[in-house]
Amino acid sequence: MKKLIAIVLLSVLPALGMAAGGPGVPLLAADNDLSDQESLQRGAKYFVNYCMGCHSAQYVRYEKVAEAAGLTEQEVKDNLMFTENKKIGSQMISAINPDDAARWFGTAVPDLTLTARVRHSGDWIYTYLKSFYLDDSKPSGVNNLVFPDVGMPHVLVELQGLQKANFKVETDADGNEHKVFEGFELVKAGSMTPEEYDGMTRDLTNFMVWAAEPMKLERQRLGMWVMGFLVILFILAYMLKKEYWKDIH
């Protein structure tokens, strides 16, 4: 029986694998929940208000947002669409001219539809949004712990406030010195408390994880059925094998 449990456990363990962090920085767990429609609603609202000034999510259509977040067409038009000509089937395209943007920020502004997949998890996005810190050597005055020398300014600074990063210097066995991140320290409060800011960035992450894979919830639900089916099949096959072999041993 122990062997049986071990085999079943081993077969599900890879699903629990963790994504690696940035340059030596562990990622924070976003704990986002795709079935939380209110979180998706807030995430979509933050996205159109704070991110779409620069970024598009060009593979996402507003009607799909309505479906996933449990909103009516009219609610989406009233709250999430700022264009003159509101067509519910249109894509989430920023009004910014990509060439201008590239000139202003010194780098192309990436489309964010698939970022959660490209970065392997929502945890990366969540950590990224919480990891801007003061750095006078950068043109925008900030740097980012998981995206060093990032071209994006800290657009949520009014809400989060400003934090500085504390590093200590450690010498390894070969005598090389490294900067090791110790923690952030809020030096100027924003309009949100740290808990509120965590909630906001979690909602944004939730929205972006959904955008990257709108079928994920459905896939996971199906996946659980398939796993359950396989486990039951395995137990039956095992019992059958015991039954067949019992007279031989």
Ligand code: HEC
């Ligand atoms: C003022 C313009 C601007 C706004 C507003 C903005 N960004 Fe960005 N963002 C950028 C630029 C420019 C980059 C590219 C940075 C680079 O490559 O160095 C970027 C990069 C990113 C990346 C990294 C993508 C990757 O995988 O490389 C993420 C994630 C991101 N932005 C999320 C957001 C979110 C979420 C918001 C809204 C809260 C937002 N951005 C608002 C300009 C902006």
